[in-house]
Amino acid sequence: MLVEVALPVPVPRTFTYSADRELEPGTRVRVPFGSRRLIGWVVGPSAGAPPPKLAGVERVLEEVPSVSAELLRLCGWIADYYLAPLGQVLRTALPARLTDPRRTSPPGLSRRVLRLTRELASLQERDALFSRSPRQRECYELLESLGGESEAAHLTRQAGFAPTVLRGLVEKGVAELRDEPVSRDPFAALAAEPPQPHTPTAAQAAALAALTGALGGGDRRPFLLRGVTGSGKTLVYIELLRAVLARGEGAIVLVPEIALTPQTVSRFRSHFGPTVAVLHSALSDGERYDAWRAVQRGERRVVIGARSAVFAPVPRLGAIVLDEEHESTYKQYDAEPRYHAREVAIVRAGLSNAVCLLGSATPSLESWHNAAAGKFRLLELPERVEGRALPPVRVVDLRAARAVAEEERKPLPVLSPELVAAVQDRLERREQSILLLNRRGYSTFVQCRACGTVRQCERCNVSMTFHRGRRRVVCHYCFREEPPPVTCGECGSADLSFRGVGTEQVERAVGDAFPEARVARMDVDTTSGKWSHHRILERVARGEVDILLGTQMIAKGLDYPRVTLVGVVNADVAMHLPDFRASERTFQLLTQVAGRAGRGALGGEVIIQTALPGHYAIHSALAHDYIGFAARELEERREPAYPPHVRLANVLLTGTDQDAVIDGIERVADWLRAAAGRAGDPVEVVGPAPAPIDRIRERWRWHLLLRSAAAGPLGRMCAALQREGPVRPGARDPRLVIDRDPVTLL
């Protein structure tokens, strides 16, 4: 008999193979493919005539399909909607162990584990023991943050420690190497805090009643929970999950990024203990596979994870919760399939008859629009728990500050006198402050005073950022770095100006203003280690940090009662980006970071430095006015029309030869316009135009937008373009990328 097999290759079709018996859809098989062997999934019997070249399934890898019928349907929907090959979707949905052709046998029954045996409490002891072995220290500290143990293979392969480093720790008597049976949860050793006692507020109780009332019911519309920061959304999630578990079902909780939300994860663990599986990016392939199997067997019924956890094989799915549903990290924008976990969650909940709950203080306009249209059911938590007020927000007008600075012939200070006074006040009261600036490095660009030329990356059309710590200028797109320029590359002048403030410069300004303060900086540059987020946040939690400064990663999910001041060094960073979501992003970030202040009994205050105090995104944030912001922003997006009023697809062509890229995108545009005319479908072609960043890694980038009132015609046009358009799918130069519902047009 003949079966259709989906393979993890970028070819948008399935392949026909012969099999000597009937194979259930979802069964993993090994098949010959060219000169190679690949692992694929049977998706069903083959209809029609056998192909001219027919090979047979070489090996059936499992008797019970690893992909359930439900998951297969979900992946099929993703493949169709996001125009990705089904096999690539399946590979994304499953742990790497199951798709790696080198590992066709089940993983062994035991594995080598390195476990800490002695605690080094004092810093002096640590310094002494590891004075000549920094790698051993790093390894020790990684183990510490992993809960005391990790698989040896993980430490050597993924974390990059040499086997001698592991042995060194054993010889020093601080760790042991042992063979352990599989299926251990590395997070089990992490102490969970006891659950906090609580009484739901009236609003929480009402939301819960609606949610639990919907369990197992027929109305499949998702819920949108809008709750101001500090209103107790997590409590609602927890109580919903409790009800789900009581019905004998399981649930998935999606968070934007596990490393940034340790407190949320810890609350789930404290309530549900060992039935929680945390799918973390630091898991080794083996640990991830173990967790996946434990979920599939029903041993763990609550799954917490980032985007890809939406595929967790929970057998009887009762609910999917998506926290901070507006976050753009839910969209996979840089690889196929370019899916949005929010849409996938909604579709999956529909297929499983599960409750889908989207939560946010600042819902995406798409979701807000859907709630207004009755497609989502709206729940609201309008007040903070225990009647705590939202913090008052003050604005410092940078235009006025700039005028003063110019008059006094001094540079504009990074921190205004108002902000300095407020931080000083917190230091005296032994409270904590958070300072946000969403730009890393020291100076964001280097400009020649003589001719005005800005130093650009050789491979990308972006300015290079000066990193003072590294003494380099760095391209944030291709990571190329060079020594900082001393002369202008254009005119040779040595009069260079290092401009644009980044977090490193804020750190320096803070150091100058408050030499005694204990400061921590948190951005991509200080959190390169897998557990460094964790380490910095632990220090904040223990009160060892007076001022935490950093990029947007300090804006999410932190809940520290001693944080009573939030300062935004420059609120306008995202506002000038050539992206229709610039205002929305600015409003969301400001609201989110403002929510970090005053979560405890001490109260709090927010100070925002901006040159655009009159902009609606900023004054809506000042007033904590989501509804006002959303109404205004929805109006702004009517003309020209942008989501949520219309659906978009971004059609991007990249290549090393600019002329070929331009020629290609023009042919694509002509083809699409002709096709739109023929089909009579209301799809509009906007462009082509160079992408806002028109060269990255020596590849030129041109794009066009497809705009349509409805998703259906837009999807059909994209599919036709892929099938019959002038650029062959899979070609590498120029290469065509189709991104539906894009979150960024850069």
Added chain:
DNA sequence: GCGCTATTAGCT
């Protein structure tokens, strides 16, 4: 004419 490198068709 040979051998190295860049490009690309085709994979069941």
Added chain:
DNA sequence: GCTAATAGCGCT
């Protein structure tokens, strides 16, 4: 995505 076939190009 990968590989094998092929086209392109410098060198003897």
